[in-house]
Amino acid sequence: MIQYIKILKMKVPFINLKRQYLLMKREINEAIEGVLKKGWFILGENVERFEQEFANYCGAEYGIGMGSGTEALAFTLLACGVKEGDEVITVSTTASATVLAISFARATPVFVDVDPGAYTMDSTRIEEKITNRTKVILPVHLYGQPADMDPVLDIANAHKLLVIEDASQSHGAEYKGKKVGSIGDIGCFSFYPTKNLGAYGDGGIVVTDNEKIAEKVRMLRNYGEKEKYKAQLKGYNSRLDELQAAILIVKLKKLDKWNEKRREIAELYSSLIKNPAIMTPNEAPYAKHVYHLYVVRSKTRSKLKNYLKSQGIETIIHYPLPVHLQDAYQGLGYKVGSLPVSERIANEVLSLPLYPELSDKEIDYIIKCINSYEKD
Numbered sequence: 001m002i003q004y005i006k007i008l009k010m011k012v013p014f015i016n017l018k019r020q021y022l023l024m025k026r027e028i029n030e031a032i033e034g035v036l037k038k039g040w041f042i043l044g045e046n047v048e049r050f051e052q053e054f055a056n057y058c059g060a061e062y063g064i065g066m067g068s069g070t071e072a073l074a075f076t077l078l079a080c081g082v083k084e085g086d087e088v089i090t091v092s093t094t095a096s097a098t099v100l101a102i103s104f105a106r107a108t109p110v111f112v113d114v115d116p117g118a119y120t121m122d123s124t125r126i127e128e129k130i131t132n133r134t135k136v137i138l139p140v141h142l143y144g145q146p147a148d149m150d151p152v153l154d155i156a157n158a159h160k161l162l163v164i165e166d167a168s169q170s171h172g173a174e175y176k177g178k179k180v181g182s183i184g185d186i187g188c189f190s191f192y193p194t195k196n197l198g199a200y201g202d203g204g205i206v207v208t209d210n211e212k213i214a215e216k217v218r219m220l221r222n223y224g225e226k227e228k229y230k231a232q233l234k235g236y237n238s239r240l241d242e243l244q245a246a247i248l249i250v251k252l253k254k255l256d257k258w259n260e261k262r263r264e265i266a267e268l269y270s271s272l273i274k275n276p277a278i279m280t281p282n283e284a285p286y287a288k289h290v291y292h293l294y295v296v297r298s299k300t301r302s303k304l305k306n307y308l309k310s311q312g313i314e315t316i317i318h319y320p321l322p323v324h325l326q327d328a329y330q331g332l333g334y335k336v337g338s339l340p341v342s343e344r345i346a347n348e349v350l351s352l353p354l355y356p357e358l359s360d361k362e363i364d365y366i367i368k369c370i371n372s373y374e375k376d
């Protein structure tokens with residue numbers, strides 16, 4: 001247990017990727033050097049190995065490395081036959097990349113509100129949004145917290161819809177003991193550098209047990225080719241490269257340890273933050289939360305953020321404006337009040353620094369500052 005001590009003001013960055021690299025510098029450098037020495041940089045043995053290892057980790061049969069998490073979602077939708085005029089049910093409390101992927105497939109995003117405690121898809125709101133154009137339900141495992149998948153799957157089965165999991169923020173999270181990404185028909189992940197499992201650049205992956213979808217995604221990512229220089233589909237170019245795959249192979253071995261450290265820090269925050277003006281996050285009873293983000297809520301969010309900044313603590317808002325209210329999606333007909341829970345959350349959430357390399361002093365300092373915050 002961390003004991004409060006009197007300390008001077010200090011600077012705490014929201015994220016510090018350099019710390020992680022320095023702790024595993026030798027392994028990372030060796031992996032990069034191995035790729036450079038071999039001289040094979042696109043779709044080689046490192047990509048194949050990582051695809052299989054990550055699929056195995058998730059409990060899925062197939063893995064297809066992609067250029068980004070956004071493209072993983074977009075090409076999965078295309079591989080599932082989603083086209084212009086089709087509808088995809090998802091949430092507005094997410095990064096805009098989730099919805100961008102739907103737009104890329106020329107489909108129409110249909111938003112449902114989120115659960116006020118878990119911040120993930122409210123399954124009781126899904127059926128009222130289903131039409132004869134609905135093709136996919138796309139829940140988001142947000143902040144490291146899995147969505148409640150059983151009711152989503154029940155609804156999807158009843159209406160013969162596919163379920164695609166956006167697991168970009170939840171590497172290693174579990175729903176009722178099962179890894180996210182392998183619960184629906186397809187799971188999509190991002191390896192953006194700040195993720196629980198992050199590359200040193202963009203990257204993503206699709207995992208599934210469906211061989212036909214896996215094969216189609218694999219062709220779409222590489223010009224539509226199954227055989228070199230013979231395109232069977234009008235494909236694209238979205239490939240996880242060898243350097244990133246080699247780095248991710250090294251880092252995957254440490255993911256569970258890092259996630260446990262995140263959970264330990266989150267437990268400290270939740271047990272030691274005692275300020276009544278601050279609401280700490282919940283771990284759903286069905287979930288193993290991996291705390292990609294530790295998101296508190298405050299009705300005086302702006303004042304809290306400015307106060308923490310004055311104390312040297314960097315925070316970020318994930319996310320300040322729900323997607324349905326963003327300019328790019330005004331043509332969908334949503335307005336203020338359409339998704340009241342999502343809108344209320346957006347006005348109150350604030351993400352605190354949380355990563356495995358935070359020091360005890362930094363954790364203690366953050367807690368001390370939060371508890372000393374006065375809203376009035």
